[in-house]
Amino acid sequence: MGTVAIVQKAPALLDKTASITCAIDAVKQAASEGATLVVFTETFIPGYPAWIWRLRPGADWSLCEDLHALLLANAVNLASDDLMPLCHAAREYNTTIVCGINEIDHATSRATLYNTVIIIGPDGKIINRHRKLMPTSPERMVWGFGDASGLKVAETPAGRIGTLICWENYMPLARYALYAQGVEIYIAPTYDSGTDWLETLRHIAREGRCWVFGCGNIMQASDIPEHFPQKATLYPAPDEWVNAGDSVLIEPGGKIVAGPLHQQQGILFHDIDLNLALTAKRALDVAGHYARPDIFTLHVNAKPQSPFAFTQYHQ
Numbered sequence: 370m371g372t373v374a375i376v377q378k379a380p381a382l383l384d385k386t387a388s389i390t391c392a393i394d395a396v397k398q399a400a401s402e403g404a405t406l407v408v409f410t411e412t413f414i415p416g417y418p419a420w421i422w423r424l425r426p427g428a429d430w431s432l433c434e435d436l437h438a439l440l441l442a443n444a445v446n447l448a449s450d451d452l453m454p455l456c457h458a459a460r461e462y463n464t465t466i467v468c469g470i471n472e473i474d475h476a477t478s479r480a481t482l483y484n485t486v487i488i489i490g491p492d493g494k495i496i497n498r499h500r501k502l503m504p505t506s507p508e509r510m511v512w513g514f515g516d517a518s519g520l521k522v523a524e525t526p527a528g529r530i531g532t533l534i535c536w537e538n539y540m541p542l543a544r545y546a547l548y549a550q551g552v553e554i555y556i557a558p559t560y561d562s563g564t565d566w567l568e569t570l571r572h573i574a575r576e577g578r579c580w581v582f583g584c585g586n587i588m589q590a591s592d593i594p595e596h597f598p599q600k601a602t603l604y605p606a607p608d609e610w611v612n613a614g615d616s617v618l619i620e621p622g623g624k625i626v627a628g629p630l631h632q633q634q635g636i637l638f639h640d641i642d643l644n645l646a647l648t649a650k651r652a653l654d655v656a657g658h659y660a661r662p663d664i665f666t667l668h669v670n671a672k673p674q675s676p677f678a679f680t681q682y683h684q
Contacts, residue, residue: 371405371406371527371528371640371641371643372402372403372404372405372406372638372639372640372641373404373405373406373407373408373527373554373582373618373638373639373640373641374395374399374402374404374406374407374408374636374637374638375408375582375583375584375616375617375618375627375628375630375636375637376392376395376399376407376408376409376410376413376584376636377410377584377585377587377614377616377630377633377634377635377636377637378391378395378587378634378635378636379416379587379588379589379592379634380392380413380414380415380416381415381416381594382415382416382588382592382593382594382597383415383416383439383440383443383594383597384415384443384594385414385415385443385444385445385451387415388413388414388415388416388443389414389451389452389454389455390454392409392413392414392455392458392466392468393454393455393458395407395409395636396455396458396459396462396464396466397458397462398636399464399636399638400462400463400464402636402638404464404638405463405464405465405491405526405527406464406465406466406467406525406527406528406530406554407464407465407466407467408466408467408468408556408558408582408584409466409467409468409469409558409584410469410558410559410560410584410585410586410587410616411469411484411486411534411535411558411559411560411584411586412469412470412471412484412586413468413469413470413558414445414468414469414470414471415440415443415444415471416588417560417586417588417612418436418440418471418511419560419586419588419611419612420436420603421507421508421510421511422507423603424436424603432598432599433510435598436598437511439598440471440482440511441473441480441482443471444470444471444472444473444482445470445471445472445473445485446472446473446475447472447475447487447495447498448475448476449475452470452487452489452495455468455489456489456493456494456495457493459489459490459491459492459493460491460492460493463491464491465488465489465490465491465525465526465527465530466488466489467486467487467488467489467530467532467556467558468486468487468489469484469485469486469534469558470485470486470487471483471484471485471512472484472485472498472500474513476675477675477676477677478676481512481513482511482512482513483500483501483512483513483515484500484501484504484508484511484512484515484534485498485499485500485501485515486498486499486501486532486534486556486558487499488523488525488530488532490525490526491525491526496523496525497519497521497523498519499515499519499520499521499532499533499534500513500514500515500516500519501514501515501534501535501537502514502515502516502517502520502537502540502543503536503537503540505535505536516670516671516672516673516674517546517669517670517671517672518671518672518673518674520543520546520547520669520671521550521671522547522550522551522552527554528553528554528580528641528643528646529550529551529552529553529554530552530553530554530556531547531550531552531554531555531556532555532556532557532558533547533555533557534557534558534559535557535558535559535560535561536561538557538559538569538570538573539569542667544573544576544577545655545656545667546667546669547577548576548577548579548655548656549656549667552577552579553579553580553643553646554579554580554582554641554643554646555573555574555577555579555580555581555582556581556582556584557570557573557581557582557583557584558584559583559584559585559586560585560586560612561585562585562586562612562613562614562615563613563615566583566615567583567615567617567625567629570583570617570619571619571623571625572623574619574620574621574622574623574624575622575623576653576655577621577655578621578622578646578649578650578653578654578655579621579646580618580619580620580621580641580643580645580646581618581619582616582617582618582619583615583616583617583618583619583628583629584616585612585613585614585615585616585617585629585630586612586614587612587613587614587616587632587633587634588610588611588612589607589608589609589610589611590604590605590606590607590608590609590611591607591608592611593611610632613631613632614629614630614631614632614633614634615628615629615630615631616628616629616630616637617629617630617637618637618639618641620641620645621645621646621649622645622649626639627639
């Protein structure tokens with residue numbers, strides 16, 4: 370058994386430092402309630418670029434450029450010390466942290482952003498980095514395509530954790546890649562919400578026979594900073610719910626045991642029994658006794674992808 374916490378709180382939009390501080394405060398609060406696993410939503414640091422669903426990329430080019438510049442300036446560079454305060458919090462409070470970030474590439478062009486989720490162990494080290502494989506619709510104007518090098522299930526003191534981001538969870542082969550690695554805690558940080566999304570997560574819990582955590586973005590127009598370009602035009606009603614959240618915790622088999630947390634900020638807590646992710650597979654184990662590898666097999670290219678490869682020339 371172990372206590373888990375799903376954080377549904379608004380970050381400091383377009384402010385990396387303040388968003389990290391928000392995350393640390395939430396970890397401290399969750400740890401005080403006994404949580405050993407703390408989960409944050411998609412791109413919590415420094416927030417989800419919700420404006421992409423309201424702007425026209427061609428007609429609103431100048432505003433798109435201004436907002437993208439702010440996002441770039443506040444993106445996380447994993448080769449730097451950007452996340453050191455959050456890593457220190459994981460170690461101080463002896464917690465495993467799963468957190469979505471806007472990540473800026475540091476290995477190639479140094480200008481591409483990725484929608485990334487990281488797992489930080491209770492020793493303060495980053496265990497895994499998964500970049501969203503396929504950004505959805507207008508998201509492709511913001512983020513590059515990830516690869517499968519992070520499509521892994523990580524062994525942590527809280528359990529075997531795997532993550533898929535938002536509509537990646539509609540990719541059956543990506544889900545299967547996690548099932549095949551023995552995922553016990555399946556985490557879906559997301560900008561989606563509502564009944565259809567919740568039923569998708571319940572299906573995953575039925576299909577994979579694993580714990581499923583849906584961690585939703587929560588945002589009211591009043592959460593958007595005043596210096597946000599053209600805020601009065603894009604978000605004129607301060608009480609508007611830009612996203613309702615709907616964070617939820619589902620046990621293997623599909624029963625909702627906590628949430629959904631709708632149109633309110635807070636933290637969902639629940640004590641989970643990892644043994645349920647084993648015993649629930651007695652009748653259905655899609656990557657085990659219910660598989661037919663003589664008919665179906667999945668090949669995953671987990672090699673890190675790069676746009677270049679230099680061949681050294683020696684005279």
